[in-house]
Amino acid sequence: MSEQHPLSAAGRASTADLIVKLQASGLRTDIDVGARKGGAGPADAGMLWVNGAPATVPTTASYVSDSPYALRQEDDGFGIYLGEQRLADASLAPEPKFYRMRTADGVPYNQIALMHLDSLASTVLQTCTYWGNSDQCKFCGIGVSLEQGRTIAKKTPAMLAEVAVAAKELDGAVDATLTTGSTKTPDRGALYVGACGQAVKEASGLPVQVQFEPPSDLDVINRVHDMGIDSVGIHVETFDPRVLAEIAPGKAAWGIEAYFTAWERAVEVFGAGQVSTYVILGMGEDPKLTVDACRRAIDIGVYPFVVPLRPVPGSLMADLEPPTADYVEHINRQVVPYMLARGMSATGVMAGCARCQACSGMAALERSLGPVPAEGRPSLPLFV
Numbered sequence: 001m002s003e004q005h006p007l008s009a010a011g012r013a014s015t016a017d018l019i020v021k022l023q024a025s026g027l028r029t030d031i032d033v034g035a036r037k038g039g040a041g042p043a044d045a046g047m048l049w050v051n052g053a054p055a056t057v058p059t060t061a062s063y064v065s066d067s068p069y070a071l072r073q074e075d076d077g078f079g080i081y082l083g084e085q086r087l088a089d090a091s092l093a094p095e096p097k098f099y100r101m102r103t104a105d106g107v108p109y110n111q112i113a114l115m116h117l118d119s120l121a122s123t124v125l126q127t128c129t130y131w132g133n134s135d136q137c138k139f140c141g142i143g144v145s146l147e148q149g150r151t152i153a154k155k156t157p158a159m160l161a162e163v164a165v166a167a168k169e170l171d172g173a174v175d176a177t178l179t180t181g182s183t184k185t186p187d188r189g190a191l192y193v194g195a196c197g198q199a200v201k202e203a204s205g206l207p208v209q210v211q212f213e214p215p216s217d218l219d220v221i222n223r224v225h226d227m228g229i230d231s232v233g234i235h236v237e238t239f240d241p242r243v244l245a246e247i248a249p250g251k252a253a254w255g256i257e258a259y260f261t262a263w264e265r266a267v268e269v270f271g272a273g274q275v276s277t278y279v280i281l282g283m284g285e286d287p288k289l290t291v292d293a294c295r296r297a298i299d300i301g302v303y304p305f306v307v308p309l310r311p312v313p314g315s316l317m318a319d320l321e322p323p324t325a326d327y328v329e330h331i332n333r334q335v336v337p338y339m340l341a342r343g344m345s346a347t348g349v350m351a352g353c354a355r356c357q358a359c360s361g362m363a364a365l366e367r368s369l370g371p372v373p374a375e376g377r378p379s380l381p382l383f384v
């Protein structure tokens with residue numbers, strides 16, 4: 001579990017700034033920080049706490065060798081350094097105990113689900129109708145870890161429930177995040193990932209987020225809610241239609257308005273703040289259009305989870321680099337205060353990526369802004 005460090009406002013601000021810089025440049029280290037290659041989610045990322053804040057940061061991509069930031073072991077823990085200057089405390093997650101376990105059928109638990117810091121995560125269907133054809137999302141690595149034999153193609157609800165109980169009891173998992181490749185069926189895989197989430201929740205009691213594409217029948221969203229799921233992720237990835245068509249042609253076929261329509265239904269049943277979307281920065285998007293659309297999403301109760309592109313080895317964007325820290329901060333500074341002023345906060349999200357926050361600099365910035373005063377004015381100067 002994380003060590004919490006009581007930091008001053010200035011300390012919280014510098015932590016927020018550092019996390020964005022680490023996610024842009026990477027962190028040089030020879031220490032095992034739990035990085036994994038390929039796959040969906042925080043692939044090619046070390047997972048650690050920086051001054052008590054969760055963060056996933058690139059550690060193995062080729063551009064990381066040019067990073068000015070390094071992780072060093074100290075007599076009592078770890079520190080993050082810029083040259084000889086010590087910038088922050090770091091603590092690493094121990095290898096989860098459940099990784100040594102297997103099902104009765106002999107399937108290793110860590111081929112069923114993984115710990116992402118304090119969240120249990122799994123891709124329940126490791127196949128996608130878009131993978132390997134012209135519709136494949138260029139940033140995605142869902143087929144990579146399957147090809148490398150590090151996961152199984154289909155996790156059953158019973159398997160996931162068994163692993164979730166172990167992850168909670170042995171390793172302190174606080175929630176479960178379940179995603180799926182998209183299917184050809186009208187529900188796009190939502191009902192299967194929902195059934196997996198239901199099994200996890202019933203067995204372990206953990207709050208669960210499930211993630212899926214907008215179903216063609218919106219009543220599917222109500223059925224997922226009826227399964228007891230706490231939060232949903234319906235991910236548009238980018239609000240720039242030109243970029244979406246180029247980067248994720250399969251998703252672009254639905255059109256961005258289909259996401260807003262699905263979100264409106266999802267907010268009706270899950271509540272404001274329990275519906276989220278990834279917004280990936282650094283794929284050539286128009287920044288003003290991106291900020292405006294993030295604010296439109298917030299206005300209807302959707303949490304825009306803004307993350308820098310993290311090129312996944314084996315994906316079609318493997319050779320790219322993340323966007324600069326200045327660019328990410330410029331966007332975050334226009335989205336996070338707007339969100340806080342409307343009463344939406346990472347702390348209100350029950351489960352999933354927007355609860356964990358390790359892949360984004362948003363929550364660290366939120367903490368640096370401090371409590372939102374009654375008049376809704378954040379305490380740091382904003383970019384507009």
Ligand code: SF4
Nearest residue numbers: 128137140142181182
């Ligand atoms: S829809 Fe796109 S991001 Fe999702 S699994 Fe399929 S290829 Fe990957």
